């Protein structure tokens with residue numbers, strides 16, 4: 464274990480921000496990784512390197528800088544395809560983030576798939592990014608969301624999911640890992656059910672992609688989305704995987720330059736996927752920097768380390784959190800990623816968040832963009848601590864120590 468901790472310490476040095484101090488002078492403890500992760504220097508430096516040495520708009524330029532930037536952008540697509548096990552880079556569409564990705568898919572399916580009365584089966588644990596786009600579809604074509612309740616431990620019961628499927632189910636759209644509870648959903652099993660019944664499946668991998676390798680072909684899924692900024696990459700870049708031939712079938716989400724084969728005053732003929740879905744100047748350097756983040760994870764960090772070390776941190780954190788009097792943990796189902804949501808007695812989550820912040824500890828408090836899940840849990844808000852491979856056991860100690868103080872200070876009635 465000591466060797467793993469030493470390795471985490473070494474990797475931590477790759478992240479300049481982690482050596483910053485809280486304005487109060489406390490050393491920073493960053494436990495808000497599920498909202499957005501910090502960036503390694505190689506990702507940060509990509510922006511400076513490209514913008515100051517070789518940068519131009521892509522695809523249409525004849526000069527060397529445009530050609531070179533185009534090459535890096537398209538190589539980034541290959542890197543992403545390999546990272547998630549896609550059969551071809553043509554199945555990878557760059558978007559601004561997972562939210563835009565789900566909207567792209569939802570609006571495309573609205574035009575080619577949904578009929579009034581159709582249902583989209585989701586879990587009770589979905590982020591608003593996998594709820595609101597379907598409500599927007601419903602304003603045009605009256606479809607309904609069919610949420611599958613979670614088990615009391617926060618897991619997904621396949622029998623419950625099976626009984627939610629019907630002749631009206633047109634799509635299954637599930638998160639692979641809850642951003643509130645950390646629960647990992649049984650994606651492969653759900654995909655098998657979907658396949659047996661001829662239902663397409665979309666997976667929101669925003670959280671899962673950070674904690675373990677993903678193989679879209681092994682999962683046997685139709686669509687997958689994730690955001691770069693949670694994966695140690697920049698903001699403004701996200702990924703949609705759409706298995707062929709969905710890219711041919713879906714209409715474009717937006718129109719403009721770069722996504723066409725021919726334009727006349729009367730009509731446009733679209734380019735083949737993925738260009739068809741990337742209208743206008745894309746987030747060029749962001750895509751290249753995302754590929755840099757993926758290479759950093761693969762070559763410098765490695766999944767073996769991430770999985771072994773995060774499993775250790777998870778067990779350690781959970782044991783420590785149990786020592787806080789009055790702490791209620793939400794979501795104990797296994798397998799589980801390094802995310803904990805909790806409340807302490809009836810202390811408001813925001814009070815705990817403020818106290819933690821004053822001690823230099825960054826967590827997230829609130830509904831975590833999952834209001835229907837909060838309603839199911841019967842709370843307006845939780846405190847959420849989420850870890851990355853650069854976090855250390857002593858940071859968990861500081862979190863727990865401060866929570867113990869909060870528990871004693873706000874709820875002396877024990």
Ligand code: PMP
Nearest residue numbers: 560561562590592642667669690
């Ligand atoms: N899905 C999940 C599970 C998430 O955690 C998030 C981000 N909190 C999103 C979707 C949306 O991601 P973004 O805001 O980067 O589009």
